[in-house]
Amino acid sequence: MDIEVCAVERVTDEIAETIGRLVPQLSPALLPPDRDRLQAIAACDCTALLVARAAGVPVGMLTLAWYDAPSGRKAWVEDVAVDAAVRGRGIGEELVRAALGHAARVGADRVALTSNPSRTAARALYCKMGFEEAGTTLFVRKIDKE
Numbered sequence: 001m002d003i004e005v006c007a008v009e010r011v012t013d014e015i016a017e018t019i020g021r022l023v024p025q026l027s028p029a030l031l032p033p034d035r036d037r038l039q040a041i042a043a044c045d046c047t048a049l050l051v052a053r054a055a056g057v058p059v060g061m062l063t064l065a066w067y068d069a070p071s072g073r074k075a076w077v078e079d080v081a082v083d084a085a086v087r088g089r090g091i092g093e094e095l096v097r098a099a100l101g102h103a104a105r106v107g108a109d110r111v112a113l114t115s116n117p118s119r120t121a122a123r124a125l126y127c128k129m130g131f132e133e134a135g136t137t138l139f140v141r142k143i144d145k146e
Contacts, residue, residue: 064102072110
């Protein structure tokens with residue numbers, strides 16, 4: 001299968017529709033972002049919105065974000081999704097490989113991600129690609145919107 005991954009610079013109708021279809025596959029509770037939000041992500045200096053195409057059709061996405069801290073530049077992978085109809089064909093691997101390359105180009109010294117324990121295929125992919133479980137605990141607190 002011919003797979004191409006590229007960073008989105010301009011969000012087209014096709015990209016917006018694809019991401020709108022993929023986001024609920026991450027979690028049914030998630031609402032797809034609108035086109036303006038996607039364009040802001042694509043245009044941001046500290047994020048890359050990657051889209052995978054198989055035979056020219058967009059079928060996967062990944063967002064890479066990076067930031068600077070006194071300990072170095074870090075990168076974070078978010079929202080990795082491959083359409084359920086084409087999983088198991090190497091698309092996720094190509095997305096992660098592209099994200100790692102992009103992280104290296106922006107000078108990140110490490111890339112982090114989270115993965116739900118129930119996502120055994122995704123976790124196996126991340127291990128295969130050299131990710132290791134960190135010896136730390138992730139804490140999350142939602143910010144109340146008033």
